[in-house]
Amino acid sequence: MLLIYCPYCEVERPETEFHNGGEAHIARPADPSKTSDEEWAEFLYMRSNVKGIAVERWRHIHGCGRFFNVVRDTVSDKILKVYKVDDPMPDLEALAKEAGR
Amino acid sequence: MKRYSFLELAKNAFSAHQNWGRQWRAPEPKAEYDVVIIGAGGHGLATAYYLAKEHGVRNVAVLEKGWLGGGNTGRNTTIVRSNYLWEESAALYNHAIDLWDGLSQELNYNVMYSARGVMMLAHTVHDVQVAQRHIHANRLAGVQNEWLTPEQAKEYCPPLNISKDIRYPVMGAALQRVGGTARHDAVAWGYARGADDMGVDIIQNCLVTGIKRGADGAVEGVETAKGFIKTKKVGVVAAGNTTNVMDMAGVRMPLESYPLQALVSEPVKPAFPCVVMSNTIHAYISQSDKGELVIGAGTDQFISYSQTGGIHITNHTIDAICELFPHFRRMRMLRNWGGIVDVTPDRSPILSKTPVSGLYVNCGWGTGGFKATPGSGHVFAHTIAKDEPHSINAPFTIDRFKTGRLIDEAAAAAVAH
Structure with a gap:
């Protein structure tokens, strides 16, 4: 079980308090009527499914109820960074280096 | 291949079962194959077996990064059933049930299929x-x-x-x-032994590190831990690692x-x-x-x-x-x-050609691929050999995520996810 730090509650809590929201930073197409089938498929279904340093969304469902982002190594499951939902994506290469990957 | 029989068993008893010999060879890769399968699990080995047996394609290599049957084939709960919801799935899983019945005799290897319900x-x-x-x-x-x-x-x-x-x-x-159970290791071993006997090279401890494509985009070969192997057709059967293998050919996957x-x-x-x-x-x-x-x-x-x-x-x-x-x-x-x-998003597998010429993929079995092993290998071998899908796997394309023609089996998949 993961221990996850909620950046809004500012506490560390067990994984069972949270719900995983899948890959982070996927933007909904701005103009649906001008979006092609390929672009819809990309938005709805295609996923990076990263083996290594991945960014994902988590929601603190049994706490504040808010979404935030987590950088996690999907091989070791180690969490490398937690950041709020409007913060920019951190430098993944630097985080990977820090984690010794 | 030494066929297993009662006589053979009796004969070997006299030498205290010391002389049974290897069930399959451990060859070094050749420079070129007609087909390279990535992943020596049940589905990959079944594909190689049916390529050799049904389509006469015997110059085949099965590359495995670890050991044969050491991934999900050796880790599943060995359940066989076909009670999925949609007709497309019924055809696919029932095809496997038909093959399970009699598989031990066909492979001359006891896969211990037990229709216990x-x-x-x-x-x-x-x-x-x-x-x-x-x-x-x-x-x-x-x-x-x-x-x-x-x-x-x-x-x-x-x-x-x-x-x-x-x-x-x-x-x-x-x-x-x-429905029932079968012995998971025996399924992988039985297919490996049968495929090897027909000339298929099963190469273990051979990680694939790249897929080479030519100027026209078609597959030209694979880079591996044991050097470059030339081939015009690659079948990816890599289960959980499929996204990473397909990335090598530049194909995004809905997995x-x-x-x-x-x-x-x-x-x-x-x-x-x-x-x-x-x-x-x-x-x-x-x-x-x-x-x-x-x-x-x-x-x-x-x-x-x-x-x-x-x-x-x-x-x-x-x-x-x-x-x-x-x-x-x-x-x-x-x-x-x-x-x-x-x-996959619709909990149905993908058995399909890809946008890359000569690249085929068999993946997305999610939490329940073991039951389909014989049927999956059978129709995937057809897809590779003929360069077009068998009528049974025709609906299970990657394109269905663009056309919206999904095969939603979320309720039948049995494992909540």
């Missing part, structure tokens, strides 16, 4: 309605499936607790009598990889006659011929390649098992483990 429990009014809808759909599609009352379920599986006092009482069950867990108890005398599954309270259980209870748990909620899983996931399943089968409460669990399963 798979019973799926209903615990709520909604469960009952869904199960009956499945039964009606199955019977229209020619798939055997029937409804049991709680008393009939208890008669079929005496250890089942049908008391009205448990948290989720059993309100009935769907029973597929042709997410999760750890799925299973566990076994200490072995006991025969105590459990069939397979029981419960989607709602999430547990499935059968007893192996060795005597262990084989129990399947759920997936973790996040993507991971760790081949382990959270202990709270297995605990949740054990809670359900103890409630449904109180006399197992004092049994000790011996081992638990995880396998990395590749899940």
Whole structure:
């Protein structure tokens, strides 16, 4: 079980308090009527499914109820960074280096 | 190939079984093959077997980064059934059931397929309605499936607790009598031995590091830990690692990889006659011929390649098992483990050509690929040999995620994810 730090509650809590929201930073197409089938498929279904340093969304469902982002190594499951939902994506290469990957 | 028979057994008894010989060779890769299969699990080996047997394509290599059958083939709960909802799935999974029957004779290898029945429990009014809808759909599609009352379920599986006092009482069950179990390792070994005998090279400890494409975009070969191998056709059968292998050819996949867990108890005398599954309270259980209870748990909620899983996931399943089968409460669990399963958005597999000429993919079996092993290999071999899908796997394309023609089996997939 993961221990996850909620950046809004500012506490560390067990994984069972949270719900995983899948890959982070996927933007909904701005103009649906001008979006092609390929672009819809990309938005709805295609996923990076990263083996290594991945960014994902988590929601603190049994706490504040808010979404935030987590950088996690999907091989070791180690969490490398937690950041709020409007913060920019951190430098993944630097985080990977820090984690010794 | 030395055929196994009673005479052979008797003959070898005289030499204390010291001279049986290898079941398959351990060759070094040749410079070029007609087809290269990436992944020597059940599906990859079955593909190679049927390529050689049905299509005469014998210059085939199966590349495996670890050891043969060491991924999800060696980690699953060995359940065989075909009671999925849609006609496309019924055709695919029933094709496998047809091949399971008689597979031991065909491979001259005992895969221990035992049609002991798979019973799926209903615990709520909604469960009952869904199960009956499945039964009606199955019977229209020619798939055997029937409804049991709680008393009939208890008669079929005496250890089942049908008391009205448990948290989720059993309100009935769907029973597929042709469902059951098979010996997972024997399936991989049987196909490996059969394919090897027809000239297929199975190359273990050979990680694929790249897929080379020519100026026209078509596949030209694969880079591996044992050097470059030239080939015009590559079949990717890499389960949880499919996204990473397809990335080498620049193809994006609609897959997410999760750890799925299973566990076994200490072995006991025969105590459990069939397979029981419960989607709602999430547990499935059968007893192996060795005597262990084989129990399947759920997936973790996040993507991971760790081949382990959270202990709270297995605990949740054990809670359900103890409630449904109180006399197992004092049994000790011996081992638990995880396998990395590749899940598609509609919970149906992808057996398909790809936008890259000469590249084929067989993936997305998610939490339930073992049951389909023979059928999957059979139609995928056809797809590679003829460069067009078999009528059975024609609906299972990657393109369905663009056209929207999904095959939604989320309810039939049995593992909540």
